[in-house]
Amino acid sequence: MLEVLNITQKFGGITALDDISFTVSEGNITGVIGPNGAGKTTLFNIVTGIYSQTSGQIFLNGIDISRIPAEGLASRGLVRTFQNIELFNSMTVLENVMVGLHTQSKSGIIASMCKAPWHLAEEKRIRAKAKDWLDFCGIADLADHVAGSLPFGKGRLLEIARAMAIEPRIMLMDEPAAGLNNRETYELAGLIRRIREKGVSIVLVEHDMDLVMDICDRIVVLNLGRKLAEGTAREIQENPEVVAAYLGEG
Numbered sequence: 045m046l047e048v049l050n051i052t053q054k055f056g057g058i059t060a061l062d063d064i065s066f067t068v069s070e071g072n073i074t075g076v077i078g079p080n081g082a083g084k085t086t087l088f089n090i091v092t093g094i095y096s097q098t099s100g101q102i103f104l105n106g107i108d109i110s111r112i113p114a115e116g117l118a119s120r121g122l123v124r125t126f127q128n129i130e131l132f133n134s135m136t137v138l139e140n141v142m143v144g145l146h147t148q149s150k151s152g153i154i155a156s157m158c159k160a161p162w163h164l165a166e167e168k169r170i171r172a173k174a175k176d177w178l179d180f181c182g183i184a185d186l187a188d189h190v191a192g193s194l195p196f197g198k199g200r201l202l203e204i205a206r207a208m209a210i211e212p213r214i215m216l217m218d219e220p221a222a223g224l225n226n227r228e229t230y231e232l233a234g235l236i237r238r239i240r241e242k243g244v245s246i247v248l249v250e251h252d253m254d255l256v257m258d259i260c261d262r263i264v265v266l267n268l269g270r271k272l273a274e275g276t277a278r279e280i281q282e283n284p285e286v287v288a289a290y291l292g293e294g
């Protein structure tokens with residue numbers, strides 16, 4: 045469903061990515077790992093439309109999305125979560141999810157803010173849908189809390205709820221376990237699996253090796269801008285080149 049084809053990215057004299065290709069299958073969790081400076085963030089930013097690659101192409105369900113900017117990708121089914129959580133801190137948890145749904149709805153956010161009567165039914169539908177996504181992410185009990193007051197781990201779940209509300213086909217997650225404790229990481233793993241069960245593909249750039257090895261169907265290993273290996277968790281753990289370049293370092 046997502047095809048990354050021969051992506052090369054140069055920053056001046058630095059080749060951050062050198063001819064990277066891989067495919068993410070429908071309903072699969074694909075991990076992208078590698079040591080510092082391997083090119084993970086650069087790849088993430090290219091796939092999510094933040095950077096425009098020097099060469100190569102990206103296809104989403106057969107459509108070339110290579111030059112589509114970030115804001116045009118959600119409507120095509122590709123969403124991302126950020127390493128530094130980006131929420132509307134003064135809004136409630138529920139409103140944070142509703143905002144995403146409003147921007148998609150026919151009535152739009154301005155009409156809903158004006159509380160026009162013909163939009164009330166739509167508003168009710170959006171509120172119910174947003175609640176369902178909070179429930180899916182295990183934070184329904186926090187619906188009326190102000191988002192800025194949430195503990196970091198819950199904020200991350202809210203960010204995922206907001207992304208899921210758009211009903212994406214694929215979600216790219218930038219280090220979702222960063223800053224989480226063991227219990228929160230365990231909850232996150234369960235949630236990512238539930239997202240996969242919904243048929244949504246996931247690309248995970250992550251440093252937490254236990255999480256990656258636990259939940260990923262496929263793993264792509266980058267090193268110094270090149271693809272060093274690709275395979276299942278077991279194949280990656282047993283790959284001597286990966287162990288030498290990365291896994292063995294700790």
Ligand SMILES: Nc1ncnc2c1ncn2[C@@H]1O[C@H](COP(=O)(O)OP(=O)(O)OP(=O)(O)O)[C@@H](O)[C@H]1O
Pocket residue numbers: 055058059060078079080081082083084085086087
């Ligand atoms: N905007 C930029 N301008 C110049 N060089 C860059 C830029 N972004 C990344 N690089 C370089 O590209 C290479 C890959 O960096 P990148 O941040 O993608 O690696 P990474 O695998 O995400 O590393 P980390 O795990 O430390 O986040 C590095 O040599 C980095 O210095």
